[in-house]
Amino acid sequence: AQKITQTQPGMFVQEKEAVTLDCTYDTSDQSYGLFWYKQPSSGEMIFLIYQGSYDEQNATEGRYSLNFQKARKSANLVISASQLGDSAMYFCAMREGRYSSASKIIFGSGTRLSIRP
Amino acid sequence: NAGVMQNPRHLVRRRGQEARLRCSPMKGHSHVYWYRQLPEEGLKFMVYLQKENIIDESGMPKERFSAEFPKEGPSILRIQQVVRGDSAAYFCASSPGHVEGDEQFFGPGTRLTVL
Numbered sequence: 001a002q003k004i005t006q007t008q009p010g011m012f013v014q015e016k017e018a019v020t021l022d023c024t025y026d027t028s029d030q031s032y033g034l035f036w037y038k039q040p041s042s043g044e045m046i047f048l049i050y051q052g053s054y055d056e057q058n059a060t061e062g063r064y065s066l067n068f069q070k071a072r073k074s075a076n077l078v079i080s081a082s083q084l085g086d087s088a089m090y091f092c093a094m095r096e097g098r099y100s101s102a103s104k105i106i107f108g109s110g111t112r113l114s115i116r117p
Numbered sequence: 118n119a120g121v122m123q124n125p126r127h128l129v130r131r132r133g134q135e136a137r138l139r140c141s142p143m144k145g146h147s148h149v150y151w152y153r154q155l156p157e158e159g160l161k162f163m164v165y166l167q168k169e170n171i172i173d174e175s176g177m178p179k180e181r182f183s184a185e186f187p188k189e190g191p192s193i194l195r196i197q198q199v200v201r202g203d204s205a206a207y208f209c210a211s212s213p214g215h216v217e218g219d220e221q222f223f224g225p226g227t228r229l230t231v232l
Contacts, residue, residue, distance in 0.1 A: 043206060044223065044225045044226065045208060045226075047222070047223075050220055091159055093160075104162035104175075105152075105160075106162065107152075110158075
C-alpha cells in the first residue's frame, strides 16, 4: 500500500537560510509521481513541484528543488533563501501511475515551517 | 482562465441536517477529486469522478456521503444527517487527465462546521 511519511511536525528556520523538508514514501509501483504542496494559514493548497519516478534529473521550480533519491525512496523539498512568506504547512504527496487519471493522491501528515526574521 | 471554484467557502450546519458542497473544475478538466482535511491533519482522498461516472470511491464513508459529477453543472459532494465529526475542510481538485506529470489543481476548499 502507498504511504507517505513526513517525520518533522514543525521546523523553525532563520530568514534567508536554506531549509530541507523530509519526505519518504512507500510504493510497490514502478511508475509514480511525487508532489509538494504548500498550505498557508489562509487554507488553500498551492502546488509547488512535481517529480516523476522516471525523471532522471531532480525537479526545480525557482527557489524550490526536489532532492529525489529513488533507491532510498525519499523526495525531500529544498527551499533556498527562505522568506517570511514561506511560513506555512508543507505536504508531500504521491500518486501511483504516470497520469492523474490513474490514481488518487496520498498525502503525508505535513510539516509546519516557521521562518524567523 | 478561472481556477477550480468551490462554494460555499464556509458552511455551518446543525447535527442531522444535510450539507451540499459544490465544485466547478477548471475549464477543460473532466476529472474531479474530493479530499477531506481534518484539523491538523493532511488531506485524505475521498472520491474520484469523471463526467457521469464514479471511478474510485474507496475513501468515501459507507453511509451518509455521496458524490456526483453530472454531464452539466458542478460536482456535488453531499453529506446527509451531518454529525460533529464531519466538521472539516473539504477540497476539490481537477485535472485534464492523461497528461504526463499533470498536477491536480485544488480549489480553495469548503470549511464545514457542524454545531
